[in-house]
Amino acid sequence: MTDSTAQTPPTGAALRFPDGFAWGTATASYQIEGAVDEDGRGPSIWDTFSHTPGKVLAGDTGDVADDHYHRYREDVELLAELGCTHYRFSVAWPRVQPDGRGALNERGLDFYQRLVETLLERGIQPYVTLYHWDLPQPLEDAGGWPERDTAARFAEYAQLVHQRLRDRVRRWTTLNEPWCSAFLGYAGGVHAPGRTEPAAAMRAAHHLLLGHGLAVQALRASDATSRLSITLNLYPVDPVSDSHADAEAARRIDGQMNRLFLDPLLAGRYPGDVLDDVAEVTDGAYIRDGDATIIGSPLDALGVNYYTRHTVRADPDAGRIASEPSEWIAAGDIEFVDQGLPKTAMGWEIDAQGLYDVLTRVSRDYDAPPLYVTENGAAFDDVVAGDGQVHDTDRVRYLHSHFRSALRAIADGVDLRGYLVWSLLDNFEWAFGYSRRFGLIYIDYETQARIPKDSARWYARVTRQNAVPDVD
Numbered sequence: 001m002t003d004s005t006a007q008t009p010p011t012g013a014a015l016r017f018p019d020g021f022a023w024g025t026a027t028a029s030y031q032i033e034g035a036v037d038e039d040g041r042g043p044s045i046w047d048t049f050s051h052t053p054g055k056v057l058a059g060d061t062g063d064v065a066d067d068h069y070h071r072y073r074e075d076v077e078l079l080a081e082l083g084c085t086h087y088r089f090s091v092a093w094p095r096v097q098p099d100g101r102g103a104l105n106e107r108g109l110d111f112y113q114r115l116v117e118t119l120l121e122r123g124i125q126p127y128v129t130l131y132h133w134d135l136p137q138p139l140e141d142a143g144g145w146p147e148r149d150t151a152a153r154f155a156e157y158a159q160l161v162h163q164r165l166r167d168r169v170r171r172w173t174t175l176n177e178p179w180c181s182a183f184l185g186y187a188g189g190v191h192a193p194g195r196t197e198p199a200a201a202m203r204a205a206h207h208l209l210l211g212h213g214l215a216v217q218a219l220r221a222s223d224a225t226s227r228l229s230i231t232l233n234l235y236p237v238d239p240v241s242d243s244h245a246d247a248e249a250a251r252r253i254d255g256q257m258n259r260l261f262l263d264p265l266l267a268g269r270y271p272g273d274v275l276d277d278v279a280e281v282t283d284g285a286y287i288r289d290g291d292a293t294i295i296g297s298p299l300d301a302l303g304v305n306y307y308t309r310h311t312v313r314a315d316p317d318a319g320r321i322a323s324e325p326s327e328w329i330a331a332g333d334i335e336f337v338d339q340g341l342p343k344t345a346m347g348w349e350i351d352a353q354g355l356y357d358v359l360t361r362v363s364r365d366y367d368a369p370p371l372y373v374t375e376n377g378a379a380f381d382d383v384v385a386g387d388g389q390v391h392d393t394d395r396v397r398y399l400h401s402h403f404r405s406a407l408r409a410i411a412d413g414v415d416l417r418g419y420l421v422w423s424l425l426d427n428f429e430w431a432f433g434y435s436r437r438f439g440l441i442y443i444d445y446e447t448q449a450r451i452p453k454d455s456a457r458w459y460a461r462v463t464r465q466n467a468v469p470d471v472d
């Protein structure tokens, strides 16, 4: 049982975060905005996917979501009440460049300009993600991320948005979780665009990274003061035993999940063992000379999203049927096993120690820039109680244990600069629709009423004290 809380000495001094630590929450455009047909927005792959029967639980779509497009002022007030110094949100590419190429749609851009102004008026720093999975549908129609041209389109879009907002926005993230875009979207097929082509997924991963690198170079060249980053979803991957076969299984999953992204971004080269592992699927001919240098362009920060740990074993008998789609490439002989820990409503094991493990791993294994936890949080089956409140004690405990874990990582030398909780609001949780609630603020989807949960009040104490209070 790994409980970081138990290992943290309960002294007041040890519970404080460094001065100037960034506290905030994170959201993503398609998950909260709604207004999918307004002010010239074009369709994204998530509009198409969610409107395809059977793809999203209960047939939910992002058509209305949290109606944040119209209620952003109220939502910024909530951020202020939470004491957030930072707010991470994403720009919907199809809202500002509906065809994925060409001139900006001014009415779409206006929305983000108004949002940024409103944040700044409340003293909240915008932390902008340029791509959180809502690719303009016309670019998918042209082949999507498996096509090299999509990387160039992304860099061009990034430049256009940056030019318009860079005087007020200092922190920029190119991509959110390229592993999900590539492998859930193009191999597992459980995310948009729902393709199940392992070779295309490998190409997509490369072109996402290339698009990131091209964008970093362009943004850096136009404004040396912008702080540039990317956000990865990282997991510790452990073998279930110390057998050689299980160690190999862990190496392979860690390779696809973590090192396939960390190595090119932070060490300027692909991990050879991972490319060898997937050689039966693709020969990697899409990687051209010079790409590694572009992808490895220096960063000012790395965003880490952390949710759980993976524990794996090699089990040739339990392998997936070869024809069954999977987000794991050439890994049908690897099984994921429970550690027996309590789970969130996503079925993800709660393992606060894992956050310490990923943060220290990145710091130890790489010449890493400063780190931010750009997402961490949990879905639970929240209900509005008779008193009209949401008593989400489980979420408070979850955050408490993970904040303590982050503190231990800092104490052990990790340069962690901030923590953005996923999420501000309950929202459209991708293939799970509205059935999974991650918010500090509860959304009544009938009325769009925002109800701060107990965790919101607790988090406001954390942000104001810059310290982790005891759970009471």
Ligand code: FCB
Residues within 6 Å of the ligand: 028, 031, 176, 177, 180, 233, 305, 375, 422, 429, 430, 438
């Ligand atoms: C991450 C995504 C985010 C949200 C959380 C729960 O993978 O970046 O949009 O869905 O998981």
